[in-house]
Amino acid sequence: MKATPKRAARPGSSIPGATEAARPGGVYGPDDLEQLDVDALFAGRMAAGPFRAMGATQWDQRASRLRPGELVADDYTRALLQRLEPDIAASRSLLDVGCGNGNLLLALAPRLAWAGGLGFSPAMLRRLRARAAAARLRGLRTWLRAWDDDWSDLPVADIVVASRSFTTPHLTPALRKLEAHARRRVFLTYKTGPAFLPADLLRALGRHGLPGRPSYLYLLLALHKMGRWPQLEFLADHRRPTPLKNLAELRQRVTWSLGPLATPDRRALKAYYEALPRDQAGRALFHNPFHWALISWAPGP
Numbered sequence: 263m264k265a266t267p268k269r270a271a272r273p274g275s276s277i278p279g280a281t282e283a284a285r286p287g288g289v290y291g292p293d294d295l296e297q298l299d300v301d302a303l304f305a306g307r308m309a310a311g312p313f314r315a316m317g318a319t320q321w322d323q324r325a326s327r328l329r330p331g332e333l334v335a336d337d338y339t340r341a342l343l344q345r346l347e348p349d350i351a352a353s354r355s356l357l358d359v360g361c362g363n364g365n366l367l368l369a370l371a372p373r374l375a376w377a378g379g380l381g382f383s384p385a386m387l388r389r390l391r392a393r394a395a396a397a398r399l400r401g402l403r404t405w406l407r408a409w410d411d412d413w414s415d416l417p418v419a420d421i422v423v424a425s426r427s428f429t430t431p432h433l434t435p436a437l438r439k440l441e442a443h444a445r446r447r448v449f450l451t452y453k454t455g456p457a458f459l460p461a462d463l464l465r466a467l468g469r470h471g472l473p474g475r476p477s478y479l480y481l482l483l484a485l486h487k488m489g490r491w492p493q494l495e496f497l498a499d500h501r502r503p504t505p506l507k508n509l510a511e512l513r514q515r516v517t518w519s520l521g522p523l524a525t526p527d528r529r530a531l532k533a534y535y536e537a538l539p540r541d542q543a544g545r546a547l548f549h550n551p552f553h554w555a556l557i558s559w560a561p562g563p
């Protein structure tokens with residue numbers, strides 16, 4: 263990854279009363295956790311196990327299938343917007359990393375002098391621009407960029423948000439990249455559990471007990487090792503069971519997470535689908551609620 267630009271001094275990057283002794287590499291030596299190579303552990307955990315990150319093409323496909331309102335008016339988005347409120351009220355600019363089709367940007371941009379988002383899915387960015395045009399929102403900036411691309415030409419914003427989008431295996435460099443573009447504060451949400459699929463489905467496919475995605479605790483440790491004071495909160499997403507169009511839709515969702523399924527898995531998935539409860543129209547109801555860790559911190563030197 264390339265270096266990111268220098269910023270002006272940022273407010274709120276230290277905690278009154280915090281002492282050098284409390285920081286890694288202070289007068290005491292590093293403790294057991296601080297000695298861990300958290301970047302190597304994180305990257306190893308990302309590469310291990312049955313789960314894979316979706317590529318830009320898959321996000322493009324997802325963009326074309328988004329139902330109106332999907333990923334918008336859910337508990338999660340509402341809770342995150344509410345949590346961001348005091349910081350947005352005190353800010354003039356926002357950079358949204360992995361902005362998707364713009365749920366946060368569309369809500370927040372009218373309050374700010376400028377707002378922009380980056381993502382690696384052209385179709386998602388097109389959706390965002392179309393939604394912005396429909397809402398007569400001018401001046402929203404977009405950049406077609408992946409986590410591991412060069413961001414050195416991107417502006418510094420008061421607030422940087424990375425919501426449900428932290429997919430890079432390069433942990434500390436990515437955290438540094440976020441804060442290199444933040445003047446006041448970074449907000450990052452990261453899934454609490456090890457998978458994006460419900461436990462009973464994983465069990466049905468014989469995928470339970472395997473290593474999952476790395477947890478948010480790796481991020482906290484990396485930030486601690488950077489000398490930051492991250493704040494940890496949780497956002498609940500109590501999404502209700504949603505009807506599936508058919509078995510193919512469920513298979514698609516599973517494939518996003520696990521990759522192509524072999525014949526025995528397809529059979530097991532069919533059995534799982536057939537056993538799902540039905541709505542009044544006879545459609546299978548799929549329930550996949552998950553909660554998010556919200557980690558925020560003020561950038562430091």
Ligand SMILES: C[S@@+](CC[C@H](N)C(=O)[O-])C[C@H]1O[C@@H](n2cnc3c(N)ncnc32)[C@H](O)[C@@H]1O
Binds near residue numbers: 316333366381408
């Ligand atoms: C679950 S969506 C979240 C969208 C939005 N941030 C929100 O919370 O509503 C994840 C977004 O991250 C983007 N994304 C995933 N991996 C990425 C990567 N490696 N580089 C850039 N964007 C990525 C996807 O294109 C997608 O728009």
